[in-house]
Amino acid sequence: MTATVPKLDADPGRNHPHTTPLGGTVRRRSRRPVSTPAAAPVVNELAEHLLGGPLRLSVRCWDGSATTVEGAPTLVVRHPRALRRMVYAPGELGLARAYISGDLELEGDVYEALSLRDAVDGGHDFTLDVRSLVGLAGSLLRLGVLGSPPAPPPEEARIRGTQHSLARDRRAISHHYDVGNDFYRLLLGPSLVYSCAYFAEGNSDLEDAQAAKLDLVCRKLGLREDMRLLDVGCGWGSLALHAASRYGARVTGVTISQSQADLARKRVAEAGLTDKVEIRLQDYRQVDDGPYDAVASIGMAEHVGRAQLPAYAARLHALLRPGGRLLNHAIARGPAAGPDRPDPRSFLTRYVFPDGELQPLDTHVRVLESAGFEVHDVEALRPHYALTCRAWVDNLEQSWDEAVRLTSAGRARVWRLYLAGSALAFEGWRVGINQVLAVKQGRDRGLPLRRPDWSAVG
Numbered sequence: 001m002t003a004t005v006p007k008l009d010a011d012p013g014r015n016h017p018h019t020t021p022l023g024g025t026v027r028r029r030s031r032r033p034v035s036t037p038a039a040a041p042v043v044n045e046l047a048e049h050l051l052g053g054p055l056r057l058s059v060r061c062w063d064g065s066a067t068t069v070e071g072a073p074t075l076v077v078r079h080p081r082a083l084r085r086m087v088y089a090p091g092e093l094g095l096a097r098a099y100i101s102g103d104l105e106l107e108g109d110v111y112e113a114l115s116l117r118d119a120v121d122g123g124h125d126f127t128l129d130v131r132s133l134v135g136l137a138g139s140l141l142r143l144g145v146l147g148s149p150p151a152p153p154p155e156e157a158r159i160r161g162t163q164h165s166l167a168r169d170r171r172a173i174s175h176h177y178d179v180g181n182d183f184y185r186l187l188l189g190p191s192l193v194y195s196c197a198y199f200a201e202g203n204s205d206l207e208d209a210q211a212a213k214l215d216l217v218c219r220k221l222g223l224r225e226d227m228r229l230l231d232v233g234c235g236w237g238s239l240a241l242h243a244a245s246r247y248g249a250r251v252t253g254v255t256i257s258q259s260q261a262d263l264a265r266k267r268v269a270e271a272g273l274t275d276k277v278e279i280r281l282q283d284y285r286q287v288d289d290g291p292y293d294a295v296a297s298i299g300m301a302e303h304v305g306r307a308q309l310p311a312y313a314a315r316l317h318a319l320l321r322p323g324g325r326l327l328n329h330a331i332a333r334g335p336a337a338g339p340d341r342p343d344p345r346s347f348l349t350r351y352v353f354p355d356g357e358l359q360p361l362d363t364h365v366r367v368l369e370s371a372g373f374e375v376h377d378v379e380a381l382r383p384h385y386a387l388t389c390r391a392w393v394d395n396l397e398q399s400w401d402e403a404v405r406l407t408s409a410g411r412a413r414v415w416r417l418y419l420a421g422s423a424l425a426f427e428g429w430r431v432g433i434n435q436v437l438a439v440k441q442g443r444d445r446g447l448p449l450r451r452p453d454w455s456a457v458g
Contacts, residue, residue, distance in 0.1 A: 037143060038065035039061035039063045039080075040059045040067045042083075042139045042140065043055075043067075043077055043083065046083060050086065055116075056069055057069060057113060058072050058073070058075065059074070059075050059077065061077045062077060062078055062079055073106060073112050074107040075113070076104070076105035076106070077104060078104065079103045081101075082098040082103035082104040083098075083140065083145040084146070084149070084150055085150055087140065087145065092347050093345045093350060096350075096351065097150075099413055100153045100155055100156075100414055100417070101153045101410065102409060102410070102413075110393070111420055111423070114417075114420055114421050115424060154410065155408065156350050157172070159171050159172050159175065159355065164305045169303070170283075172354040172356075173256050174256075174257060176353060178260075179259075179411060180259070181262075183403060183406040183407045187395055188392065189206055189210075191207050191210040192237075192263075192267075193213065193235070194235055194299065195213070195235075196299075196329070196385040197209035197213050197384060198210075198212040198213035198381065198455070199212075199387050206391040209384075209388070210238075212455075214239055214242040215242070216435075216454055217239060217296055217298065218242065218243050218249075219454055220435065222294070222325060223247040224247065225247070225248035226249070226250055227247075227250070228249070228250050228252070228293045228294070229250070229293065229294045229295070230251075230254070230287065230294070230296070230319060231252065231253040232284045232295060232296065232297040233255060233284070233297060233299065233300030234254060234255050234264060234279065235264070235298075235299075236264050237260075237263070237267050239251075239296060240279070241267060241271055244276035245271065248276075250277075252277075253280065254287060255279070255280075255281065255282075256281065256282070258281060261281040284316075285311075287319060290321070291321035292319055292321065293324050294320075294324055294326070295324070295326045296326075297330070298327070299330070301328060302356050303355070306357050309363070310370060312367075313367045313368050314372075316371075317371045317372050317373060317440055322440055322441060322442020322443065323440060323441075325437060325438070325439050326368070326373060326437070326438045326439075327435060328436045328438065329433070331433050332433065333359060334360075334430045347421075348418065351414045352414065352418045358431060361432065364436055365436060368438045372440065372441060374441065376437050377435075377437040377454075380432055380433070380434050382426050382429070382432040383427075385426045385433045386423050386427045389423035390423045393420050393423065396415060396419070397416070400412065
């Protein structure tokens, strides 16, 4: 690592005569100059305390100082406020706030930069103990880092009320999904599917992979002409449109995002499927017009919360006719994940999914069985979601200026950090994604004796 430090100017007034208001002169007392340290070495020292090892990124700071790691991405520290955020929130939250606010920038491969934590000390948790802070205090003070804690970026969620009440859940969902349909169209592509795609060998196009996932869901549910499908958390209506147009199903889609409901209804009308598809602005707990032949819950269980999962499973069970099928498609904590309770100071909780909770696969299976379901099939799609997240990051980065125009620079940064980090989490087995096919007790109605090749087009 090499360091570049700018030459510091001497104090031009030191020991020079000074004219008093009454005339005459006085001579300033000679004092030892207190030099301002170069920022880049201080950044590296602070990062070493946080990471538990050396910072393997190049650094360029607001004062012109820099350190270089050959071939590595560059961390650009635009303002002392970036370090202040890390001091007051010494963990991923402080780093995220610095990046989202624009006080910190990243030049180069975002995946390489985010992989740094795993490369140092086996995934060392960000910490900054009192001894480390005292040792850095002098340098931080002279750099202008210490001061009042900066306000969080406006993109940070502030959700109040009883957790997982109807009102609070609506606010939490709105924080994530009601950020502009045009932004999501740019991010997700024309399919507007915001869940794991299903790629063919050789990594097919994202649109093809999303169409394959929608078809996979419909085949597992055994959809046929005029069967009633409840799509819980229907998003922008993509599954409802596919099930109605390809399989002739009659679909009720429910979402608590106003933006999603508005666009989904528009898409249904444009497709001429208003006689087959109804989109409701409604919480799944308020659906009371069962029984349905099939229920799809795609990427929705993550928002339910562990304490509410038994009631969630019981509600879906009650909405199904005997022999009806449920497809529960949900992200799960992997074997390398952290604690089972969400960290209220994590980046994901504050900026991405307020009140979101991930549970291990065995919890999902146990809850479904306790509600009266028989689990017939479980398919892990973890590598597919890693590819999906990388495709979304590509979409975002290729249209970065437009994404910023449609939302905000901070919001675009949130999504870049979240999706790139998610890709690495899936690749690192910290999280997984599973489709669980479960059946309510009753006449089987076409369930195969042997596990079929669900991926084969029927």
